[in-house]
Amino acid sequence: MEDTIISTQEILLRISLSLALGGLIGFQREISRNSAGFRTHILVCLGACIAMITNEYLYYQFPDAQLDVARMGSYVISGIGFLGAGSILKDGFRVRGLTTAAGLWVVACLGLAIGAGFYEAALFGGLAVVLVLALLKFIERKFVPMRNRTEIELRIKNSPGQLANALSIIGAAGVLIKDVNLQTSEEEWIEATIMTTIPNKVALIQLKDSLDKDENIIVESIKFSKRN
Secondary structure, three states: OHHHOOOHHHHHHHHHHHHHHHHHHHHHHHHOOOOOOHHHHHHHHHHHHHHHHHHHHHHHHOHHHOOOOOHHHHHHHHHOHHHHHHOOEEEOOEEEOHHHHHHHHHHHHHHHHHHOOOHHHHHHHHHHHHHHHHHHHHHHHHHOOOOEEEEEEEEEEOOOOHHHHHHHHHHHOOOEEEEEEEEOOOOOEEEEEEEEEEOOHHHHHHHHHHHHOOOOEEEEEEEEEEOO
């Protein structure tokens, strides 16, 4: 059975490719300053690749054992969830790191494909991941929301229902709420930073007038900026 066991050259090729693809995707995440960067993505891709190579080796080494060639790969896919979950952060009402978590999962899949010797899927898949992370983010920033991003800082009366009331006023003005960040305390007021997209300055002025009419809301600032 020696001739069916993976050669040293093939092992080096698979490991080198996992380092290259994991590093390429990790580099893009690193320059974007995400929680999981260059080394993390390399290690995930490399680990998945080694797991798949080991699984294939065992399959050839023990042909009578009736081993499942996909078993270790399935464990990698399910086990990578703990690392992805660690990259997801909740900050008030804000959830960050979902793209990074998905990227780690995809990198693990690429590592499995490389470890199995499925080079076409790994190469095309790796390039597709880089395009999604880099090019589509650029397109999204440029063209998807043809609106204006506005940051609204409010002080809201610290009593039941007042936060919902403020959000209702904003929503009724036709404004899309993207994010809400609260700083709560036992004091009389709650500080809230609300990220929105507003169609134009006229809608912004109307919104400010609506908020000013409510005695339970104090408008600290509204920062209006064209999305880059």
